[in-house]
Amino acid sequence: MKQVFFQAIGWTKGKDAPCSAGRCCGGEGTCHCCLDAISPGNTCTIRCLRGCGPVRQRLLDLGFQPGREIRVVRNAPLRDPIELQLGDTFIVLRRHEAAQIEVQHG
Amino acid sequence: MAETGGSVLVALAGQQNAGKSTLFNMLTGLQQHIANYPGVTVDKKSGTYIAHGRTFEVVDLPGAYSLSPYSLEERVARTFLLDEMPDVVVNVLDATNLRRSLPLTFQLLEMGFRVVVALNMMDAAARRGLQIDVAALQRRLCVPVVPVVGRKGQGDAELRDAIARVAATEQVVPATLNYGSLEDDVARFQGALAAEPRLRGLPARWLAVKLLETSDEAEALLSTRLENPHSLLDALFRTRQEFEADSGVATGDHISACRDRKATEILAACVTDTRAGEVPMSEHIDRVLLNRFLAPVFLVATVWAIYQLSIVQGYALTDVTWPLLAGFRDLVAIVLPDAGFLHDPQIRSIGLWAVDSMNTLLNYVPIFLILFGLIAILEDSGYMARIAFILDRVLHRFGLHGQSTLPFILSGVFAGGCAVPGVMATKGIPDARARLATILTAPFMNCLAKIPLYTLLINIWFPETKGLMLFYLSTLTVMVALLVAKLLTSSVLRNEETAPFVMELPSYHLPSPMGVLRRAVGRTWVYVRKVASVVLAVATVIYVLLQFPGVPADRQVAYQAEAEAAIARFYDTLQGNPLRAEVADPTRLMTLVNLQSEHAAQIEAAETPSERQALDGTLKRRHPDLAPFLLGGATAETQEAASALDALATTRADLRRTLRRDRLESSFLGYLGRGLEPVTQFAGFDWKINIALLTSFAARENSVATLGVLFDQDDGQNLSLEQRMGAQQKAEGRAAVSAVALMLFFALYPPCLATVIMVRLQTRSRKWTAFSVIFPTILGLAVASAVHTVGTSLGLSGLQTMSAVYALTAGLLFVVALPKPWLHGHDGPALGEPAK
Numbered sequence: 001m002k003q004v005f006f007q008a009i010g011w012t013k014g015k016d017a018p019c020s021a022g023r024c025c026g027g028e029g030t031c032h033c034c035l036d037a038i039s040p041g042n043t044c045t046i047r048c049l050r051g052c053g054p055v056r057q058r059l060l061d062l063g064f065q066p067g068r069e070i071r072v073v074r075n076a077p078l079r080d081p082i083e084l085q086l087g088d089t090f091i092v093l094r095r096h097e098a099a100q101i102e103v104q105h106g
Numbered sequence: 107m108a109e110t111g112g113s114v115l116v117a118l119a120g121q122q123n124a125g126k127s128t129l130f131n132m133l134t135g136l137q138q139h140i141a142n143y144p145g146v147t148v149d150k151k152s153g154t155y156i157a158h159g160r161t162f163e164v165v166d167l168p169g170a171y172s173l174s175p176y177s178l179e180e181r182v183a184r185t186f187l188l189d190e191m192p193d194v195v196v197n198v199l200d201a202t203n204l205r206r207s208l209p210l211t212f213q214l215l216e217m218g219f220r221v222v223v224a225l226n227m228m229d230a231a232a233r234r235g236l237q238i239d240v241a242a243l244q245r246r247l248c249v250p251v252v253p254v255v256g257r258k259g260q261g262d263a264e265l266r267d268a269i270a271r272v273a274a275t276e277q278v279v280p281a282t283l284n285y286g287s288l289e290d291d292v293a294r295f296q297g298a299l300a301a302e303p304r305l306r307g308l309p310a311r312w313l314a315v316k317l318l319e320t321s322d323e324a325e326a327l328l329s330t331r332l333e334n335p336h337s338l339l340d341a342l343f344r345t346r347q348e349f350e351a352d353s354g355v356a357t358g359d360h361i362s363a364c365r366d367r368k369a370t371e372i373l374a375a376c377v378t379d380t381r382a383g384e385v386p387m388s389e390h391i392d393r394v395l396l397n398r399f400l401a402p403v404f405l406v407a408t409v410w411a412i413y414q415l416s417i418v419q420g421y422a423l424t425d426v427t428w429p430l431l432a433g434f435r436d437l438v439a440i441v442l443p444d445a446g447f448l449h450d451p452q453i454r455s456i457g458l459w460a461v462d463s464m465n466t467l468l469n470y471v472p473i474f475l476i477l478f479g480l481i482a483i484l485e486d487s488g489y490m491a492r493i494a495f496i497l498d499r500v501l502h503r504f505g506l507h508g509q510s511t512l513p514f515i516l517s518g519v520f521a522g523g524c525a526v527p528g529v530m531a532t533k534g535i536p537d538a539r540a541r542l543a544t545i546l547t548a549p550f551m552n553c554l555a556k557i558p559l560y561t562l563l564i565n566i567w568f569p570e571t572k573g574l575m576l577f578y579l580s581t582l583t584v585m586v587a588l589l590v591a592k593l594l595t596s597s598v599l600r601n602e603e604t605a606p607f608v609m610e611l612p613s614y615h616l617p618s619p620m621g622v623l624r625r626a627v628g629r630t631w632v633y634v635r636k637v638a639s640v641v642l643a644v645a646t647v648i649y650v651l652l653q654f655p656g657v658p659a660d661r662q663v664a665y666q667a668e669a670e671a672a673i674a675r676f677y678d679t680l681q682g683n684p685l686r687a688e689v690a691d692p693t694r695l696m697t698l699v700n701l702q703s704e705h706a707a708q709i710e711a712a713e714t715p716s717e718r719q720a721l722d723g724t725l726k727r728r729h730p731d732l733a734p735f736l737l738g739g740a741t742a743e744t745q746e747a748a749s750a751l752d753a754l755a756t757t758r759a760d761l762r763r764t765l766r767r768d769r770l771e772s773s774f775l776g777y778l779g780r781g782l783e784p785v786t787q788f789a790g791f792d793w794k795i796n797i798a799l800l801t802s803f804a805a806r807e808n809s810v811a812t813l814g815v816l817f818d819q820d821d822g823q824n825l826s827l828e829q830r831m832g833a834q835q836k837a838e839g840r841a842a843v844s845a846v847a848l849m850l851f852f853a854l855y856p857p858c859l860a861t862v863i864m865v866r867l868q869t870r871s872r873k874w875t876a877f878s879v880i881f882p883t884i885l886g887l888a889v890a891s892a893v894h895t896v897g898t899s900l901g902l903s904g905l906q907t908m909s910a911v912y913a914l915t916a917g918l919l920f921v922v923a924l925p926k927p928w929l930h931g932h933d934g935p936a937l938g939e940p941a942k
Contacts, residue, residue, distance in 0.1 A: 049359075054176035055606045060359070061171035062608065063206050065366045073389075077401045078499035081508075081607055083392075088234075089203055090389070090611040092495050094502070097606045 035070070036082070036098035043071045044103040051100045062091055064101060113154075113161035114273045115190065119183060119214060120198030121207060122169030123612060125226040127151070128256035129198055130166040133266070149533075158270050165192070171206070173213050173316075175323040177536070184323075187217065188308070194273050195219040196265070201231035201238060201253070202613075204377060208369035209362070211247065212283050216312040220278055222268045223251040229258070230615070235381030243376040257618055282311065285364050288357060291345050292318060298338065304331050317342050319358045388488070388613040395489075401496050408489070409519070412480050417522040420473030427472055431465040445700055448669045448761060456649055463645035464638070466807040470554050473522065474633055479626035481516060486617030486625075491609060498607055503923050504588040505595025506547075507540035508607055514544070516629075517551035519584055525549040525861040527629045529868055539602035543595050545868055546878055547587040549857035552580050555806035556852060562810055563849055566832040567842040567904055574905075578912050583853050585919045590885070592922050598877075640860045644804035651774045652801075657765065658772065665765055672757040679750040683743050688731050698732050701725075702755050705736055770816065775800055789851060789890035790844035790898075799851070804859050809852070842904025843897035847890040850911065854886035 038044050046068050049056050063086050064070075073083040073090065081094045116133075120126045134153030151166040167186060168179035175181050187195070195214055199207040214221050223243075231238060244251040250268040254261030285292050295314035299305055305313070308327075316324035325342075328335045346357045353360065395404050438461050442454040484490045490512060498508030510532075517528030528548040535541040552560075560579055568575045657665070673695070680686040689695045705725060712718045726733045738748035770776050779796035786796055794816040802809035810827070817831040835844075856879045857865065866875040897907040 055608075057174050057176045058171070058606070058608055060362045061174070061206070061209070062610070063366070065363055066359070067363075074392075074396060075398070076396075076495055076499060077398050078496075080499045080502075081495060083396070083495065083611065087205060088386075089206065092491075092498075092607070092609045092611055094498070094607045097608060 033103065034099045035072070035084075035093075035101040035103050036095040038072045038103065040072050040074045040082075042105075043069060044105050045069055047102040047104050049101055055097060055100065059097070059101065063087065063089070070103065113163050114194060114269075115192040116162050116164045116194045116196060116269055116273075117167055117187065117190075117192035118164060118196050118198055119167045119187070119210065120169065120226075121171050121200065121210065122179075123610070124169070124198045124200040124207065125256045126166055126169065126198045129196070129224060129226060129254065129265075130164060132254075132256055132259055132262055133162075133164050155266075157266050160270070160273075162266075162269065162273075165190075170210065172210055173217075174319075181323070187214075187219070191307075193220065194222060194269050196222045196224050196269065198224045198226050201225045201227050202234055202236065204238075205366075205369050205373050208372060209365040212365050212368065213312065215247070215249070216283065216315065217309040218278065218312070220272045220275065221247075221249045222265070222272050223247060223249055224261075224265055225251055225253045226256050228253045228260075229255045230613070234386070234613075235379060235384075237378040237380060239376045239378075243372065246372050246375065257621070283364065283368055285315070285361060287353060288318065288349060288360055288364075291349070295338075295342065295345075298341075302332065304333075315361060318346065319361050320346065320356075386613065388611075391614055392492070392611075396492060396495070405493060405496055408484070408493075409515075412477065412515075413522070416473055416477035416480060420476045420522075423472040423476075424469050428469060431468055435461050435465060444696070445703075447673070447696060447699060447758060448665060448765065455653075456646065459649050460642055460645055462811070463805065463808070464642060466811070467555075467805060468634070470524075471630060471634065473554065474524065474630045475626055477523065478516075478527070478629040479622055481512070482622040482625035482629075483617050485512070486615075486621055488612040488614045491611055494609065495611065500923075501540075501588075502607070504592040505540060505543050505599070506588075506591050507535050507537045507544070508609070509535045510540060510544040513548045514551060514584075514587070517548040518553050519551055519580075522554050522557070523551060524553050524555075524633055525551065525857055526864050527632055529857075529861060529864040530629075530632065532868060537603075537605040537607075539595055539599050539604045542599055542602055542869065542874065543591040545865055546594060546874070546881070547591045549861050549865075549878070549882070550583050550587040550590065550854065552583055552853070553806065553858075555858070556855075558807060558810040559802075559813075559852055560849060562813070562828060562831070563845045565828045566835070567845040571905055575908065578908050579849060579853060582850075582912055582915060585915050586854065589915070589919060589922060640863060644859050645808075648775070648801050648804055648808070652770060652776075654774060656772065657768050661768065665761060669758070669761055672754055672761075676750050676754045679753075680747060683746055685734060685743055685747045689735075698735055698751065699755065699758060701729065701732060702736055702751060703759075706755075767816070770797070786887070788895055789847050789887060790840070790894040791848065791851075791890075792838075795848060799855070802852075802858070803856070806852075806855075806858055841898070843894060843902060843907050846897065846904050846907045846911070847894035850893055851886040851890035854882050854889060856880075856882040856886075 035044070035046075046064055046066050048066050049059055049064060068086065071085040073085050075082050076092075079095075081092050082098060084091050084093060084098075118126050118130055130151060130153065134155055149168075152163065154161055154163050156162070165186070167183040170177070170180040170183040173180060173184045173187070175184070186192075197211050197214055199211065211221070211223060225238065225240065225243075228238070238253075240251050240253055250272060252261055252265045252268050254265055292311070292314050295317065296311045299308075299313050300310040305328075308331075313324060313327075317328065325335075325339060328338065332338070349355075349357050349360070355363075394400060435458070438457055439454075442457045443451045445451075445454060481490075484493070493511050494508030497511050501508060501510050512534070513528045513531045515523070515528075516531050517523045517525045525548055528551065529545050532541050532544045532548070535544060560576065564572050564575045656662075676695075677686065689698055705721070708721050709718055712721060722737055725736060734744040735747045735751045738745050775797050776793070778800060779793035782796045783791075783793055786792075791799070794813070797816065798809045798812040801812045813831060814827050817827060817834055856862075862875060862879060865878045866872070869875060869878075893907060893911055897910075902910065
């Protein structure tokens, strides 16, 4: 019950539900999860961006291109938003948007 | 295009924070003006400069990452480029972040513009250890690349040269970017589009790429230009489908990836990072400043420091500047016609009224200069973005946005600010819903002008718990603003567009004194302009409403008779006194009476006995014949004269005061104040308070000034307004609860007129402007009525009532802030009253 409650409000530290394969990612078998599930200090590679429209475009413009490496720098004091390092730049995203970015460990 | 002699249209394009505005200022100097792009709130800055005998008109386009139609800024930039066809486009790049900047450059080149690349922030790049091979970059891009440092004005001449040179060249062949597996399709559509006579003038390749990217706007353009675009659109649709089926990647993603790859490739060839792998300085700082536990501490410390420096020290500074304003008032008083015995010339009253209204507002200028300077330092240093990062979670819960912080701070989160620059600062919020919510709630903050009324009421009713009451008030308003924001975003604003919180954290850097000064002065100037225009105009209207229709004729006659009787008594007393001859002439008597009031005021203002003596001395020198009336003296005659004048002056002052109050009561506003009593009685407001609140709509400072007139002293006693108002209100049987209701109403009071005008400018909607006035009025009245009624019926003390309201609001805030998992993504139901 407690678990469900915290999961619902996004306060859990554990793994998020694995992404249901988005329309762009057909990969099977490989461990893929979304950016918001990566804990600070870890690096991962972008597989693809889900969704459509302005948010997606803005993320692409900012350099969230498939194949690029991305490092989760830190959480905000209240765990949301998160700070990411993409090449030389530091970008801040809400978890909700980070959940649109499918990544691969390593 | 670009005929010799005609003016050259230059557009500055680039991403946000690439330093476009700095370069714009560098190129145009002071020759600039700001307007809006047609139909949108985006500022259009344009300016001119002259070089090589030609005029260059420079337009600063809004910041854009690409030319996609998704954001308003990008749409505006794109429309301008397509419609106006600038002769030269200066593409401003952030040298520290070329990889992200270059895709826009590719698109500008694709559109076939004559482009000059201004490589800005070269100094920052050098500091970061980036070595940029400008010659190689120029070779790769096939356009002039000029390294500049906008903040220091380096590269100014080179940039102007390059613009002039490029403007004189023939139309360039558009540079092309190879789109790999999509290249054949691009070429095919480019050919088809170029063959359409109706699309002449539009860059065919760029249009082909845009159409393949699935850009609705490009399709709309095609539909309006072509009679039968369907075959083309069908072909496009098929091509996109086939490509997606073959490669598993959407065309848009493929195109964007091609640009990114090209940028990476150019970067690898032209930029050497000598410090690759090192942790940047900013990251070192952030490890401390954004530490999970230290971040709130630093945030609170920053806010406290701003409060101390601007509000506390700023107030100390107003002691220095106030005499200047007072001196100006005196000067105006001298220039205007002299006062009459009972009635002053209309021009004098209105002139002094205007100067007084203006002075109360101008008195805050030192505070604003410091406050806005500090905020500019926060912005330029990069810490403001971090504040947004820290607070976004909290603000987002209430439907606001991390970037709502700046408007709130400017409007006065910690007792002191102004909603006018606050509302203006909402411009940067990308989320339309959060932006509107911020515009509508920022005026709840405690602007500087609310403080005098709070101080007055607290001094009367809560002299022992001043600090606590002020703390209650200043934090309560923030809580109410958050609650109202939540209420609005989950009701009336529900269907407004929202945007994600995606923000780049800029590197820390030392703000330049010039930049800070420019911004501080600029924002203060907005405030001063408001004082000079709106407040002055409204002050005049209120003056008229307060003066007319005026005291009925029969009472006028009675006042006149009393005045004449007093003058007659004066002459009678001096019967046989040789000094009487001095003032036998009525105009001479008038001079004496005015001299008396002026002298009395000066004596009161003087602090030391020696100053008073000096004043007496000056008086003797200037008016040797009238001085005995004022100073008395050794002989019985002079003493008699002095006491006679004293009696006359007292009668006059009393008469004028009664007359003024009478006039106020029988003025339009007086009637309105009384007329509102049936509605406001539940909140415990009588007609006097109603009038004060009505006048404070023009500018909040007016409330105290109006109360000053309404709660007049009855005789020569010299009590402060606090004592007078306190005594009268207590005599009427009021309790501190009514003061609490009044303060709460004032905290929720609709924005002052200047703010309303700013809201109109920022929302561009009459509906929201009206809402910004009506909603707080209803809310404030409801809260005040509820508090007064409940507080009185329960027999609570003022402090108890305030504490109860505070606890209720805090509780409500807590309930709203708590996550509601059972609602799953839906926001809470509409809220009730924040305080009951």
